Amino acid sequence: MQPNCFKPKDVCVTCGKAWMNHGKVKHPFIKFERPCGAYPQSLPPSILEPIDNAFIYHAPKGDQVERYQSIRDKGKDLALHIASNCPYSIERDEAIKKLREAIMWANASIACNE
Numbered sequence: 001m002q003p004n005c006f007k008p009k010d011v012c013v014t015c016g017k018a019w020m021n022h023g024k025v026k027h028p029f030i031k032f033e034r035p036c037g038a039y040p041q042s043l044p045p046s047i048l049e050p051i052d053n054a055f056i057y058h059a060p061k062g063d064q065v066e067r068y069q070s071i072r073d074k075g076k077d078l079a080l081h082i083a084s085n086c087p088y089s090i091e092r093d094e095a096i097k098k099l100r101e102a103i104m105w106a107n108a109s110i111a112c113n114e
Helices: 045-054 062-087 090-113
Strands: 008-012 029-033
Touching: 062 090
Parallel strands: none
Antiparallel strands: 008 029
């Protein structure tokens, strides 16, 4: 007997949503068995490729390491400017948090798209 996580799933070929989540939308669908933690190979590349790209290691190439550091250095300068010019507050902390996020996304754009 298979564990519960191997139950057949009805999945929309068009958008990849579980059939039960579609309500009255009528898309073609397929049945497949999916083990826990595995994604279906039957999903279209337009769904699978961006997910694969987001969750793999991207080894630095060429001048990427220097560019990552440059972005982090400029971000640190701005974070210090914010910290020294704004009163201690939730808003200041949020600004620095969002700056850290912006730096992360900027570096991710280099890593994932070059």
